Every structure is written in structure tokens, then in C-alpha cells.
Amino acid sequence: MPKSDKTKMIHFAWFGCAGAHAWNTQAGSLYDWRRGDLYMEVARIAERAFMDMVLVADKAAVPTAYGGNNDFYVRNGFDIHMDPTPILAMMGAVTKHIGLGATLSTSAYPPFLLARQIATLDQLSAGRTAWNVVTSVSNAVAQNYGQDTLPPHDERYDIADEYIDVVRKLWASWDRDALIQDRESNVFADPSKVKPINFSGKYYKSRGPLNVPATPQGQPVIVQAGTSNRGQEFSAANADMVIAHKNTLADMKSYVAQFRGALEKAGRDPASCKIFFAIKPVMGDTEQTAKEVWQRNYEKSSVEAGLSYLSDTLNIDLSKFDLDKPLPPDLPVTGMIGKLLQHTQSNKHMTLRDIARHEGMSETYPICGTPEQCADIIERTAKESGADGFHFRPAGPGGTVGDIYYLTEVASKLMPILQRRGLARTSYSGSTLKENLFAF
Numbered sequence: 447m448p449k450s451d452k453t454k455m456i457h458f459a460w461f462g463c464a465g466a467h468a469w470n471t472q473a474g475s476l477y478d479w480r481r482g483d484l485y486m487e488v489a490r491i492a493e494r495a496f497m498d499m500v501l502v503a504d505k506a507a508v509p510t511a512y513g514g515n516n517d518f519y520v521r522n523g524f525d526i527h528m529d530p531t532p533i534l535a536m537m538g539a540v541t542k543h544i545g546l547g548a549t550l551s552t553s554a555y556p557p558f559l560l561a562r563q564i565a566t567l568d569q570l571s572a573g574r575t576a577w578n579v580v581t582s583v584s585n586a587v588a589q590n591y592g593q594d595t596l597p598p599h600d601e602r603y604d605i606a607d608e609y610i611d612v613v614r615k616l617w618a619s620w621d622r623d624a625l626i627q628d629r630e631s632n633v634f635a636d637p638s639k640v641k642p643i644n645f646s647g648k649y650y651k652s653r654g655p656l657n658v659p660a661t662p663q664g665q666p667v668i669v670q671a672g673t674s675n676r677g678q679e680f681s682a683a684n685a686d687m688v689i690a691h692k693n694t695l696a697d698m699k700s701y702v703a704q705f706r707g708a709l710e711k712a713g714r715d716p717a718s719c720k721i722f723f724a725i726k727p728v729m730g731d732t733e734q735t736a737k738e739v740w741q742r743n744y745e746k747s748s749v750e751a752g753l754s755y756l757s758d759t760l761n762i763d764l765s766k767f768d769l770d771k772p773l774p775p776d777l778p779v780t781g782m783i784g785k786l787l788q789h790t791q792s793n794k795h796m797t798l799r800d801i802a803r804h805e806g807m808s809e810t811y812p813i814c815g816t817p818e819q820c821a822d823i824i825e826r827t828a829k830e831s832g833a834d835g836f837h838f839r840p841a842g843p844g845g846t847v848g849d850i851y852y853l854t855e856v857a858s859k860l861m862p863i864l865q866r867r868g869l870a871r872t873s874y875s876g877s878t879l880k881e882n883l884f885a886f
């Protein structure tokens with residue numbers, strides 16, 4: 447179907463951790479999740495499907511939240527992650543267009559180190575880099591970096607506001623025309639265009655300048671996923687793209703309205719930040735087969751896996767909670783408030799067991815059917831919710847970026863239908879990630 451004026455194109459991304467969980471998916475029988483060839487192949491497939499980016503998640507700790515120690519996570523390989531940055535560098539080396547998003551926590555890296563890593567990745571990839579700004583959700587991370595607990599939820603965002611200010615200033619510490627590299631005059635760069643930032647704030651001090659020149663994007667793409675009120679305020683001030691988990695269309699719509707309002711309040715054009723929701727379409731050649739696949743996923747999923755993921759994400763040990771009761775909406779969450787909202791906002795009757803199953807299956811908004819039916823739902827959902835894009839959430843819990851079988855299914859069965867309908871891109875028009883993200 448040709449693209450009509452009314453057809454709004456949709457952005458797509460592939461999201462997950464470079465995690466041990468892949469050992470126990472089908473990919474584990476072909477690839478070793480610790481080796482680069484898996485991730486390079488993932489990047490190639492996602493690029494052939496013309497996705498905007500691959501986003502690699504991260505948590506800088508083996509969690510302890512569920513049961514108060516590492517045992518469950520270690521035994522099952524849950525939330526055992528490798529560092530996203532070198533993995534993305536390998537992905538960038540075998541691709542030319544697809545964006546490369548690194549999740550790096552403001553609670554785990556000094557700002558100078560992070561600014562330099564992201565700037566380096568933006569240089570290496572010729573402008574395809576994004577930073578997914580997270581503040582970390584669990585005390586296990588804090589304990590790896592010399593603290594007993596994370597700072598309180600809203601204060602983490604206050605710290606992150608200052609943090610991102612430092613990072614942005616470091617990225618701007620070389621004027622774009624500072625680099626001369628003129629062999630004739632033997633001048634590398636113009637010192638009058640490379641300046642210290644001399645930042646001194648409440649939480650950070652940094653002299654600068656960065657020791658990486660201005661990158662192709664100047665300011666690499668900022669991704670954020672906070673859906674609490676404070677999280678939205680932070681995203682509205684800072685993000686080019688937000689990613690959210692919502693279980694229903696009504697929740698997506700209300701988030702889109704609230705977040706576009708937050709952008710306006712922050713003095714920005716409400717279209718200046720792309721909104722993505724997580725999806726995990728379950729497909730089959732017929733509607734019946736798709737339902738059977740869903741049922742098999744359901745039966746294979748483990749409540750405990752979901753509980754362990756949720757415990758870490760909420761920063762609360764859920765092993766002590768009644769599985770047959772809903773989670774109280776006023777649960778004192780110090781981790782990710784958006785995760786509690788996801789499960790308590792519309793459907794107040796989901797028990798903890800239902801929620802844990804849902805997470806154990808990496809489900810968010812339910813999509814199940816033939817590839818054509820899934821494309822129908824995606825098209826309708828984008829139109830009705832006002833979303834700009836979707837990111838796929840592969841096998842969980844939390845999703846592993848190395849779920850190459852699911853990626854292949856999405857890339858070979860679903861994306862071509864969306865492309866034929868004029869809903870997904872069939873080429874990369876821009877040369878940088880930012881240009882592609884804002885091409886439509």
C-alpha cells in the first residue's frame with residue numbers, strides 16, 4: 447500500500463540487556479552470549495529491518511532484592527549484564543546506519559567518564575549514539591559504588607539534572623570548528639575554541655574540556671524512561687526520546703497527553719521528544735497458532751522470575767508478599783515508580799501472581815495474532831495513543847538484546863508488512879541517529 451498523506455510513520459527500536467539470560471533462550475544453543483558475534487549479528491539484522499536503533503539496557507549490579515541475596519539471580523542468570531559500551535562499539539563496527547543506545551547510570555559513572563565514553567562512541571559510529579539516562583533502581587548498585595542505599599527517588603533526578611548539565615557542557619567544550627588538522631600549518635586544533643567548563647555545582651565538579659573533539663551529533667541523543675511525575679519532569683527537560691511500559695491503550699493515551707503537557711511546561715515543542723512504548727507481539731501463521739505460542743510462553747514462564755525482576759526494579763523484596771492479592775498502589779517504591787503505575791493504574795485487580803507472570807513473559811501491551819493482525823494492532827495503537835514509536839521487548843525478564851530468534855521473526859515477518867503499508871522506514875534518510883529519529 448503506498449504511503450498516503452494521512453499515514454503516520456512509526457519508529458522502531460530493539461531493546462534489551464546484553465545479559466546472561468540469553469543462555470537459556472534458543473539463541474543460547476547457537477551463540478555464546480559472552481561473545482561479540484551474537485551482538486554483531488543482532489545489529490546487522492536490526493539494521494536490515496531498518497530499525498532506528500538498538501538500545502542496550504544495563505544495571506550495574508548482580509541484584510539482591512529478591513530474597514535479600516544474589517542466589518536466585520546467579521542460579522538463573524537473571525540480571526547478569528555485561529557493559530553496554532564495548533558491545534555497542536562492536537555493533538557499530540558492522541553497521542552503517544542503525545543507532546546505538548547505551549544505558550549508563552548517573553549513579554555508576556562519574557560524568558566526565560560517561561561524557562567521554564558516549565562521545566567516543568559517537569565518533570566511532572559517525573553520529574549514531576544515544577545515551578539512555580538512568581539513575582539506577584536498586585540498592586545493590588549503590589553498594590557497588592560505596593553507598594549503602596541509593597539517594598531517595600526524587601533526589602536521584604535532582605542529581606541527574608546537574609549531572610546531565612555537566613555532560614552537555616563537556617560535549618560542547620570543543621567548538622564544532624575547533625578541529626583544523628591542517629598539515630600545511632601543522633595545527634591540530636584552535637585553542638581559542640576548546641574551553642574548560644570549570645563546572646562547580648552541588649554534587650559535581652569538573653574542569654574540562656573533554657579530551658574528545660566535538661562529535662558528529664554534537665549532543666548525542668538523550669533517551670529516558672522515567673514515568674513518575676518527577677521522572678517525566680526530568681525527561682521533559684532533557685530527553686529526545688522516552689521509552690515507557692504501559693499495559694493498556696488508555697494508559698498509553700494518558701501518558702502521551704501528560705508527557706506532551708510536561709514538554710510544553712518545560713518550554714519545548716511537544717513534538718520535540720519521541721515517545722516509544724514497549725511491545726512484544728506474539729506471532730503465529732494463524733490466529734490459533736499464535737494463541738498456542740502465547741499459551742506455551744505462559745506455561746513456560748515462571749512467577750519467581752517475574753518476582754525477582756520486579757523486586758529489583760521496585761527495590762522491594764516481593765518474596766514476602768501475598769501472591770494472590772493486588773499490589774497496593776501506595777506501595778513505598780524507591781526504585782522505579784513507573785513500574786508500579788504500569789500494573790496498578792488501569793487494572794486494579796491484577797494480583798501479584800498475574801503481574802509476576804506478565805513480567806516473566808516480558809509482556810507489556812498485549813499483541814497476539816498473525817503478523818498481519820499484529821501489524822493491524824500496532825498501526826491502530828500508534829494512531830490512537832499518539833505514540834511515535836515502539837521498542838520490542840524480547841525474551842525476559844527485562845528482555846535480552848541477544849534474543850536473535852525473536853528478532854529474526856520480527857525482522858522477517860512483521861517489519862516487511864509494516865513497511866509495505868508505509869508505516870515503517872525502508873531506508874535511512876539521515877546520516878546521524880538524531881536525523882533519522884526526527885525524519886518523521
Ligand SMILES: Cc1cc2nc3c(=O)[nH]c(=O)nc-3n(C[C@H](O)[C@H](O)[C@H](O)COP(=O)(O)O)c2cc1C
Nearest residue numbers: 503504549580581582671672673674677782783784
Ligand atoms: C523501557 C524501560 C527501560 C529501562 N531500562 C533500564 C535500565 O536498563 N537500567 C536501569 O537502571 N533502569 C532502567 N529503567 C528504569 C528507568 O530508567 C528509571 O530509572 C526508572 O523508570 C525510574 O523512573 P520512574 O520512577 O520515574 O518511573 C527502564 C525503564 C523503562 C520503562
